[in-house]
Amino acid sequence: MSELERLEELVAEAFQSPDPRAALAAAAEDPGLGADLRARLAGAAPDGVRMAGLLVVKLRFERLIQGSRAAGEWFGRDAAGFARAFRRYHGEVAPRAEGPVQEAHAFAEWCARTGADR
Amino acid sequence: MTEPPAIGFTLQPEERMLELLGALLREEPDYYELAPETAWRPMPPDAQDGAPLEPNRYHAVFRALRAETGKPFVAHGVGWSPGSVRRDPERDRRWLERIRADHAAFAFRWYTDHLGVAELAGFNLTLPLPLPMTAEMSVIARASLAPLQRIVPDVGLENSVFYYHLGDPLDEPTFLRSVLHAPRTHLLLDLHNVFTTALNAGFEPERYLAALPLERVIEIHVSGGADSDPAWLPAGRTLRLDGHDSAVPEEVWALLEDVLPRCPNLRGVTLERMEGTVDEADVPLLREELRRARLIARGARRAHV
Numbered sequence: 001m002s003e004l005e006r007l008e009e010l011v012a013e014a015f016q017s018p019d020p021r022a023a024l025a026a027a028a029e030d031p032g033l034g035a036d037l038r039a040r041l042a043g044a045a046p047d048g049v050r051m052a053g054l055l056v057v058k059l060r061f062e063r064l065i066q067g068s069r070a071a072g073e074w075f076g077r078d079a080a081g082f083a084r085a086f087r088r089y090h091g092e093v094a095p096r097a098e099g100p101v102q103e104a105h106a107f108a109e110w111c112a113r114t115g116a117d118r
Numbered sequence: 119m120t121e122p123p124a125i126g127f128t129l130q131p132e133e134r135m136l137e138l139l140g141a142l143l144r145e146e147p148d149y150y151e152l153a154p155e156t157a158w159r160p161m162p163p164d165a166q167d168g169a170p171l172e173p174n175r176y177h178a179v180f181r182a183l184r185a186e187t188g189k190p191f192v193a194h195g196v197g198w199s200p201g202s203v204r205r206d207p208e209r210d211r212r213w214l215e216r217i218r219a220d221h222a223a224f225a226f227r228w229y230t231d232h233l234g235v236a237e238l239a240g241f242n243l244t245l246p247l248p249l250p251m252t253a254e255m256s257v258i259a260r261a262s263l264a265p266l267q268r269i270v271p272d273v274g275l276e277n278s279v280f281y282y283h284l285g286d287p288l289d290e291p292t293f294l295r296s297v298l299h300a301p302r303t304h305l306l307l308d309l310h311n312v313f314t315t316a317l318n319a320g321f322e323p324e325r326y327l328a329a330l331p332l333e334r335v336i337e338i339h340v341s342g343g344a345d346s347d348p349a350w351l352p353a354g355r356t357l358r359l360d361g362h363d364s365a366v367p368e369e370v371w372a373l374l375e376d377v378l379p380r381c382p383n384l385r386g387v388t389l390e391r392m393e394g395t396v397d398e399a400d401v402p403l404l405r406e407e408l409r410r411a412r413l414i415a416r417g418a419r420r421a422h423v
Binding site (some may be wrong): 002004005008009011012015016034037040041043044045046047048049050051052054055056059060063067086093095096097099100101102105106115 | 241281359391
């Protein structure tokens with residue numbers, strides 16, 4: 001694996017983690033990266049990483065709500081409970097969906113498996 | 119620049135917005151900008167391998183608008199992810215097939231996407247994230263444009279908004295220059311992105327613009343945004359967001375007036391607005407913004423000639 005491939009993996013994992021800033025800071029120590037890429041990661045603005053992390057989650061949330069009427073209804077009647085479940089879902093299920101329908105399907109499968117919606 | 123650049127407006131897949139802007143869309147812009155993916159039907163979860171991407175109902179709406187007005191289209195994608203190191207060949211094949219069909223339907227004058235990576239190691243993060251601005255990455259981003267260029271001869275990248283950087287943000291103009299040096303590869307200069315990044319990262323936007331290959335600029339974007347919610351970041355800090363959800367700020371108009379005369383190959387200035395952000399009261403503002411862009415474009419031509 002090239003170091004750019006390793007970087008891509010680390011960044012993908014960081015933005016699925018509950019704390020992308022801490023995950024990117026840890027990635028800056030990864031032995032699979034050369035000194036230049038490690039320094040670049042270490043220099044990433046912490047608040048900027050936090051903001052990018054929030055926007056990644058927001059975009060995934062919007063994709064799900066667009067694709068799933070059930071998710072939208074759940075959010076409508078219990079926003080805080082839905083938000084907690086969605087955070088768990090984001091951490092446990094890799095964001096591989098290309099659109100709202102696939103995201104809705106992945107979320108429904110996760111709910112069925114974990115009972116998160118019961 | 120012998121003719122003033124044309125003035126464009128983004129089309130969004132939203133019924134209410136298209137209805138509210140019906141007259142404006144027909145009267146004001148010279149061309150339309152379309153994110154092709156927004157006119158595709160999402161792949162069903164049980165899709166067979168090799169299943170094609172199909173157009174959604176807005177595809178027909180936009181085709182009808184083209185037939186009615188005769189106005190040209192440009193494509194501005196959001197998901198090609200030019201910085202992906204390991205591309206998914208099956209995804210690329212489906213996308214290129216769909217883009218080829220869209221180009222047949224819309225005759226795109228050019229096709230651009232965003233600098234950055236949104237598809238990483240099979241994860242679709244949707245938001246373009248920053249790249250390490252290295253020679254190796256420049257080769258990867260450049261190579262990603264080649265298959266698009268076999269469909270639409272003029273292609274390019276937009277300077278995206280990034281909320282953090284893997285290096286000095288002021289290295290980006292040089293990086294863009296290295297990515298966009300092949301014939302008919304262009305820069306889409308998004309001035310709100312420059313303004314936003316400069317504000318968040320703490321540099322003067324003019325320094326960034328001065329280092330760009332302005333002779334490569336084919337299109338300029340203007341749009342608006344807002345500050346983030348103070349509850350989002352520690353200590354109540356806010357960052358400016360590129361939301362395309364409000365009026366173009368005066369600072370961005372000033373950047374447009376400044377930079378436009380220095381872009382000799384510029385062909386269009388596009389006003390961008392996101393779906394879900396237009397109400398009845400916004401319609402006169404959008405009309406005024408399109409007219410202001412046209413006035414600036416005409417003034418720049420006179421100044422240049």
